[in-house]
Amino acid sequence: MALRHAVLAALLDGELSGYQLAKAFDVGVANFWYAQPQQLYAELTRLEKEGLVAGREVVQESRPNKRLFHVTDAGVAELEAFTAASAKPAFIRDDLLVKVQAADRVDTDALIAQLTDRARVAQAKIDLFGTLLHRLRGHRTEEEFLRHGDRIGPYLTCLRGVAFERENRDWCLRTVDVLKERRQLHARH
Amino acid sequence: MALRHAVLAALLDGELSGYQLAKAFDVGVANFWYAQPQQLYAELTRLEKEGLVAGREVVQESRPNKRLFHVTDAGVAELEAFTAASAKPAFIRDDLLVKVQAADRVDTDALIAQLTDRARVAQAKIDLFGTLLHRLRGHRTEEEFLRHGDRIGPYLTCLRGVAFERENRDWCLRTVDVLKERRQLHARH
């Protein structure tokens, strides 16, 4: 039941509609969790029913109306309880790792292509996170912002995201090199 | 359906029993996937029914009998197909990140404790992976092993695991520092 807490944590930044939330959780900026829009709408409905978030209708012209949600006191209490409870250890769970694990026995061409693509995607995320970090800290240096800023949670998780994607990119490129070199050595026989 | 492929990939290293597989997928060395024993037994049953793995009974004295599984040709073909298909992007999904995202609004004492503990666990994994890497490459240097070794898949995924845990540890420690310093600044008012 971590999605619900991820949603609560995301809503701490201010009121968001389900649609906006979905954007934030989508491919782009999912720096601390990932979910499909449908999951988020469902979760918001449940959270509202339990009184952990509250929504207000915003009437728009020239665009469908939307409901903006914010975390209630009960919601903050729920987050508090969640934070106090012990966290389960995190694991990498990545199709690509499974494929690389089997690299000795399967065709490496497709794998090399996927690794290369993943490195590209990782670089794009690094750039995106870089922009995001800059926007969050404004004119301040990182040190200064982390000491005195008033909302550092998203900044810290974004830092984790950058580090993850950097490792991701570097490992993919390194693995591509290794696989390519072995392919060449093999071809010569 | 990646667990099945993770199991197939793991069995490429040689025959394993469900129990041994469970060990490999457990907290210790889950360097490319993680699963509970029950999930693995269930998956092995399914894989066997589909002919992707085959098991043979090994009668043991002074210990319960066991079934050792190996990947069949059909299993390798399945892995091949899986590798050729495009991989879905990987995301971090970690309770701790959610908690840090909410760090500005919840009690940080428990969080600091958890981050510290996570850093410790990460360090333990780094050490474990270090030993494992050394065992895999034997007397050879990494470069040499990756060029000429005959089973580099597990080595490469283990490298990814080390990098991940290192980032994990460093980020946890950094975050602890930030939170502690802010707590002090706050206390003075």
Added chain:
DNA sequence: TCAGATTAGTCATTTTTATGACTACCATGG
């Protein structure tokens, strides 16, 4: 000698996550 850990598994069920198929309406570009 007896409690607790280790080996080796099974069965049933719940929880969580993901997917597919939809509805509507507006704006913009070609």
Added chain:
DNA sequence: CCATGGTAGTCATAAAAATGACTAATCTGA
């Protein structure tokens, strides 16, 4: 003037992962 894409969602179902409760033997340390 109409196809495409963005905004804003809903409903139902499938798939995957996790959990709880078991059996049964042996081996190990206090």
